[in-house]
Amino acid sequence: MYQEIIDKMKEKDVIFSSGLNEIDLRKIQQIYEIMLPEELIEFYSLALPVSMGFYNWKDFSLSNIEHIKSAIKRPEKDLIELVDEIYWCDDWGEEPLDENEKTEIINNLIKKAPKLIPIFKHRYLPFYADNKSNPVFSIHGTDVIYYGDGLLSYLQIEFGSKNYDEIDYSMIPHVPFWSDLL
Template identity: 30%
Template sequence: MDLDAVLARLDAAGVWLDPGLSADEVADVERRFGFTFCADHRALLTLAVPVGDRWPDWLDEDESSLREQLAWPVDGVVVDVVENDFWPASWGPRPVDERESAARTHLAAVPTMIPVYSHRYLPGAPAAPGTPVFSIYQTDVIHYGSDLADYLERELLGRSSPVPLPDATLRVPFWSDLVDGVDPADL
């Protein structure tokens, strides 16, 4: 993955890029929000920080807004649990009451998804380098880039070819199953 080359093309295309975060700034963000960036996400943010509407501003954005972006993937699944009868078989019998609370308990065990841009996410560490970028809207989850560099080219530079299937070793528990369209009865 060649982030330097992609960032140069983004800069040439007029995407606003602030200087990268220092190691101390990255560590502070991770401490404040209780997650660890995966290696690819960390690499991007230490090289340059894309700026503008829908990019999380880890240093200057209102903390409650960042927490909402972090909660978006789980909150969306909970909407489908409460309103659309989504309930994976691996969670056991669906409770009659307190479905939201039960779903949140189960979702606390899935990898944390960290916002990259809008509703595009990368899993937090220990995700392997080259992990695909996920587009998450409730339980409608797809790969939006085969890795972070591919994603940035697709989202901001107009690459429109189909997203290649990721290597099977790069699966992200729960989220990759949603991408694959696994029947909740089989999760």
């Protein structure tokens, strides 16, 4: 399923290393305290993109671990810093006027939200086990959009074999908290 997009990405000069194996996956889970979604495991087991902008999950050097941990925490950190700019979702209840109270509510929502896995720059795939396939989010500060209705769709859009306006929004399942930010 992913071989065609890997070939397309190579044509765009994306550099790949060998794919992740079971040992790599266990180390990733232990170090980052995350689970990779099945679709990402399927893709990364074939080949791991490591060009600039991608995250090299096989590099277990301290500096790279810190780089990836920072990328994992970035959306949460940015939202807390920009809490007054968040579009308040009706499902969260009445929007508090007090910034500290608003920050506390957002912090609690983030703690319950699915973890985001960085894929490329500020593109993230949530790990949400209730969904067979999850959308890819582009998250930059409080600017949150869908950038694909699944991993394959996202890769096709990012690397030129599909147009952004071809995203099938009807196929996108709701992801707690993250979809509320749209």
